[in-house]
Amino acid sequence: MGRERQVTQMRTEAAQRVELVFSLFDANADGVVESDDFDLMTDRVLEAAVASDDDAKAAIRDAFRRYWTTLATELDADDDGVITVAEFRPFVLDPERFGPTVTEFAEALSVLGDPDGDGLIERPLFVSLMRAIGFEEANIHALFDAFDPDADDRITVATWAAGIEDYYAPHLAGIPGDCLVAIPAA
Numbered sequence: 001m002g003r004e005r006q007v008t009q010m011r012t013e014a015a016q017r018v019e020l021v022f023s024l025f026d027a028n029a030d031g032v033v034e035s036d037d038f039d040l041m042t043d044r045v046l047e048a049a050v051a052s053d054d055d056a057k058a059a060i061r062d063a064f065r066r067y068w069t070t071l072a073t074e075l076d077a078d079d080d081g082v083i084t085v086a087e088f089r090p091f092v093l094d095p096e097r098f099g100p101t102v103t104e105f106a107e108a109l110s111v112l113g114d115p116d117g118d119g120l121i122e123r124p125l126f127v128s129l130m131r132a133i134g135f136e137e138a139n140i141h142a143l144f145d146a147f148d149p150d151a152d153d154r155i156t157v158a159t160w161a162a163g164i165e166d167y168y169a170p171h172l173a174g175i176p177g178d179c180l181v182a183i184p185a186a
């Protein structure tokens with residue numbers, strides 16, 4: 001009952017962000033998101049996270065697994081073991097319900113950008129991690145720039161984590177995360 005009241009109107013930009021993340025999570029490109037996609041995505045991201053310690057690697061594994069488990073248990077409306085884009089949309093429309101999954105993912109992913117633990121993320125590693133997820137390089141650079149890097153071209157872990165959470169917010173538009181969809185990659 002309360003659940004329906006939590007559902008927010010989705011902005012056009014948010015819908016585009018959802019569709020992009022869905023297409024990237026479909027790592028094997030068969031049109032639906034399933035368990036295998038998350039295995040592929042996890043392996044690709046871990047390959048990019050060479051300098052991270054075992055705790056950080058375990059955290060991103062757990063976060064991806066929780067992400068998939070949440071989709072499979074909460075959103076597989078026809079119970080066929082795969083998630084269609086239509087089934088995926090509520091993930092973003094209902095932040096109350098799915099926020100904790102997004103938060104865990106945001107924290108685990110952003111920490112991978114900071115293997116030396118100083119709280120700062122250099123651009124090359126940011127680009128590698130985002131390429132591993134599947135975003136286009138031009139869009140990744142635009143996003144990093146939108147995060148307002150310091151004079152040494154670094155952003156904070158907290159900035160990236162917050163940016164990931166905002167990416168999933170249905171009511172937000174004109175945010176850095178829109179760079180990932182707004183600039184057509186060459």
Ligand SMILES: [Ca+2]
Binds near residue numbers: 025026030033034037
């Ligand atoms: Ca797939």
Ligand SMILES: [Ca+2]
Binds near residue numbers: 078080
């Ligand atoms: Ca399904």
Ligand SMILES: [Ca+2]
Binds near residue numbers: 114116117118122
């Ligand atoms: Ca660092």
